[in-house]
Amino acid sequence: MASKHPLPPSFLPSNILFPRRSTSLRPPHHPHHQQRGIKSISPVRPNRFNHDPSLPPLGSTKTAAYNRLLAADTLPLRTGALATKSGMTALYDPVTGARTPCTVLQLDRNEVIYHKTRARHGYNAVQVGCGWRQPRNLGRPLLGHLERAGVSAKKEIAEFRVKGEKGLRSSEVGASIGAGWFQEGQFVDTRSKSRGMGFAGGMKRHGFGGQPASHGVSLTHRSMGSAGGGQGSGSRVHPGKKMPGRMGGEQVTIQNLKVLKVDEENGLVVVNGCVSGPKGCLVKIQDAIKKPWPEVLPGPPLPETVAEPLRATT
């Protein structure tokens, strides 16, 4: 190399006559060849779009959430039923003499109206209706819906989420559900609308302490006091501040109520303890999700449901 070309003066860099070429076109001949140029000093950033088939699937998608739900086994295996709260009384154990407060619920003409499926609606649920209402007081779309199910006009309609196809098959459309659907000793969750308290103050609604009866307090004994700090906290009321307002009248779930008695003839289910809402309110009863699933008679055999394949995006 040096023999072919004249040598540059010693004060000049040795490669002045041979400028660096693009590495893409011609890789450096020498492994220790020094490269000069503009180089970024900031570290290499990863790909902003974390999307690659080799990456693990995302966990924050609806499909992933659904699969987690299946894995957690918190979806009941069968549908629930609608009942009316009849009132509270007590149950005595003749042997021990123990008194157990209980709520009497009555099931009235429960029938399965429709199956909501994962493929069509995004989740599996059984639509159940109860009671009876004059058909002339129902709209035509609903009448057609009920006619297709082959059931009578219903007063109340609700749906119960179930696990997979098997959960849907546990109760066919048009089937009636009586008090015998539940067994004595099993645990259920109840959902009902609590008693409406109207516009309630902070003391009643959130358990605020109120203000003293004396020491110069006048006319504000039950008021909520301060709604927040001054300059330090932005001189504003923070979101979610507990304040007076409408209380009650919202759905309350009571979990793990034991079924004490079942009277299939009169449609009665007696559960331990209290159920929210006034007498005569609608109560949704379903197998407790935090207890082992009750042993029920096996339904028609079905192939095992396969969890849906995870996809990176939904």
Next chain:
Amino acid sequence: MASNLCAIRPLARLKPLIRHQRCIKLRQRAYATQQTIPNQGQPPPPPQAATLEKAHHSMRRITLKPPPPAMYNKCPSPVETFEASQIAALDPIGSRTKLFSRSNPDAVKVGDILLVRTRSGDPFAGVCINIRRQGVDTAILLRGQLTRVGVEMWYKIYSPNVEGIEVVQRRAKRARRARLYYMRKPKHDIGSVENIVRQYQRQKAALGSSDVKGRDANAHKKKNNKRGRN
């Protein structure tokens, strides 16, 4: 009649005429509108039969299945039904029900001194100052004394823990209140009923238990349960 009407109300015949004229006018207007709609080169509307059929389809009569028999008719008061089944099991001979029944003239009334024997612990005697009637949950409030301290005890009359309820003494005159809470005041407090109970028990022993057995809620049951349980 009509002539009379005309004579009384000369304009009575005018109103129907005006109404008729209005009808005619309306009809004429409708004709006019129909004619003014431009026929934009489209084919005439489909034959009337099709529209009729469509109308017929949209107003198809939807008949639903008749409702099954209502549970409400079968069991109009579920709580009472449930309580009745429990009372039948807890009080098979109905003595406790009778002892507190409103229809029984010899029932317990507020102001009577009662003695309650329980499965565990000593019997307690006191004045009945409140009867809370609530089906199987019916309870009585007795006010007595223990170690010279006024004590009030609630007893559920159908509880299996209550072995028997005896009427020690009846109030001389009917109380004119349902709840005798005024007896908590020192002025009205009856104090200890120990002497009255002791006298009653002495009498009972002298007479033999035949007389008082009728008043006792379930005297026969007591003997069976006294030692067997707990």
